[in-house]
Amino acid sequence: MAIPVVYNFRSVKERWTSAIVAVLGIAGTVGVFVAVLSLAKGFKATLVSSGSYGNVIVRRAGATSEMDSNVPLDQVNILQDAPGVSRAGGQPLVSPEVVLIAPFPLVTTGTDANVQVRGISPKALAVRDQIRIAEGRMIQPGLYELIIGRNVSHTYSGLSLGKSVKFGGATWQVVGTFDAGGSAFDSELWCDAKLLKQAYHRPEDFNNSVTVRLTSADALQSFKDAISANPQMSVDMAREVEYYEKQSTQLSTMIKWLGSIVAGIMAIGAIFGALNTMYSAVSERSREIATLRALGFSAGSVVFSFMIEALLISLVGGLLGAVAVLPLNGLTTGAMNWQTFSHLAFAFQITPALLGGGIIFALFMGVLGGFFPALRAARRPVAPALRAM
Numbered sequence: 001m002a003i004p005v006v007y008n009f010r011s012v013k014e015r016w017t018s019a020i021v022a023v024l025g026i027a028g029t030v031g032v033f034v035a036v037l038s039l040a041k042g043f044k045a046t047l048v049s050s051g052s053y054g055n056v057i058v059r060r061a062g063a064t065s066e067m068d069s070n071v072p073l074d075q076v077n078i079l080q081d082a083p084g085v086s087r088a089g090g091q092p093l094v095s096p097e098v099v100l101i102a103p104f105p106l107v108t109t110g111t112d113a114n115v116q117v118r119g120i121s122p123k124a125l126a127v128r129d130q131i132r133i134a135e136g137r138m139i140q141p142g143l144y145e146l147i148i149g150r151n152v153s154h155t156y157s158g159l160s161l162g163k164s165v166k167f168g169g170a171t172w173q174v175v176g177t178f179d180a181g182g183s184a185f186d187s188e189l190w191c192d193a194k195l196l197k198q199a200y201h202r203p204e205d206f207n208n209s210v211t212v213r214l215t216s217a218d219a220l221q222s223f224k225d226a227i228s229a230n231p232q233m234s235v236d237m238a239r240e241v242e243y244y245e246k247q248s249t250q251l252s253t254m255i256k257w258l259g260s261i262v263a264g265i266m267a268i269g270a271i272f273g274a275l276n277t278m279y280s281a282v283s284e285r286s287r288e289i290a291t292l293r294a295l296g297f298s299a300g301s302v303v304f305s306f307m308i309e310a311l312l313i314s315l316v317g318g319l320l321g322a323v324a325v326l327p328l329n330g331l332t333t334g335a336m337n338w339q340t341f342s343h344l345a346f347a348f349q350i351t352p353a354l355l356g357g358g359i360i361f362a363l364f365m366g367v368l369g370g371f372f373p374a375l376r377a378a379r380r381p382v383a384p385a386l387r388a389m
Contacts, residue, residue, distance in 0.1 A: 058235050139191060
C-alpha cells in the first residue's frame with residue numbers, strides 16, 4: 001500500500017523554510033548548468049551557421065585555419081576550371097580571400113580586441129548568397145572602403161557606417177553594413193582583397209583561402225577527385241559547414257568542461273542542502289513515520305514517500321533555475337576564437353533540450369539528496385517511537 005502523494009505536498013508545505021534553502025541551491029546549480037551549455041551552444045551555432053553546405057573552402061594542405069594557409073594564384077586558376085564549380089554569367093563562382101586581424105577597442109571595456117578583416121573578391125556575395133547588404137552599399141573595387149558585419153558597430157568603438165578608420169597603414173571608409181544571419185561573418189570587416197594585401201605588404205598572388213560555390217551539394221566528390229588528381233595542387237578541401245564546425249570544437253569543449261566543473265561543485269552543495277532538509281524531516285517526523293508503519297504501510301512505501309518529497313523539492317528548484325536563466329536567451333556576448341585569435345560576438349542559445357537537461361540534472365540531485373534520508377526513515381524502529389507518543 002502506497003502513502004498518498006498529497007501527504008508529501010502537505011509535508012513540504014509545513015517545512016517550507018528548510019525546503020526553500022534546498023530549492024534555491026538546486027535552482028542556482030541548474031541556472032549555471034544551463035547558462036554554460038547555452039553559451040557553448042551559441043558559440044558553436046554562430047560558427048557553424050557561417051558555412052553553406054553547397055560551398056567548399058580550400059586551404060593549404062595541413063593548415064589548421066585560414067590564418068595559417070596560403071593558396072597561390074596559379075592554384076586559384078586551377079580551382080576555377082574544376083568540374084562541379086557553379087557559374088554565373090559564364091564566370092566561375094570562386095572567391096579567393098585574404099584573412100588578417102586588426103586591433104580595435106571594445107565598446108564595453110575600451111581595451112583592444114582582434115577583429116577579423118577579410119579581403120574579398122567581387123564575387124564574394126555571389127558565392128555566399130545568404131549574406132545581404134543591410135545598410136549603405138557594397139564596396140567598390142580599388143577603393144579603400146569597408147563593409148562591416150551587423151555586430152561590429154555595437155561591439156567596437158569607431159566602427160560604424162560613415163566613419164573612417166585606420167589600420168594596416170591605410171585609411172578606410174565604412175560604406176555599408178551586412179547581415180550574415182547571426183553567423184561569424186557578422187563580426188568581421190570586409191574590404192577589397194588587393195588593397196588589403198597592399199596595406200599589409202602581402203605578395204600579389206597570396207590568398208589565405210578560396211571559397212568555391214558548387215553546382216550542387218552532390219558535386220563535392222567530383223570536384224575533390226579532379227583537384228586531388230592534379231599534381232600541382234596541395235590543398236585541403238572541406239564543406240564550409242564542416243570547416244566551421246571543426247573551428248568551434250576547441251572553445252566550445254573548453255566552455256563545457258569548465259562549466260561542468262563549476263556546476264558539479266555547486267551540485268555538491270545543493271545535494272548537501274537537500275540531505276540536510278530531508279534528514280531534518282526524518283528527525284522531526286519519527287512519530288509520523290512510526291504511525292504510518294503501524295497503520296500497515298511498508299518500509300518500501302516510506303522510502304518511496306520520502307523520495308517523492310525530495311524529487312518535488314528538486315523539481316521546483318529545477319523549474320525555478322530554468323525560468324531564471326531564460327532572459328539570457330539571445331543575449332549577445334563575445335569571446336576569442338582560439339583558432340583565428342580574433343574576437344567573435346555570439347548569443348546565448350537556450351533550447352528546450354537544454355532546459356529539459358537542466359531539470360533532469362535537478363531531479364538527479366534530488367535522488368542523491370533524498371535516498372539516504374529515505375532509507376534512514378524506513379529503518380527507524382516502530383515500537384520505541386510509538387511508546388514516546
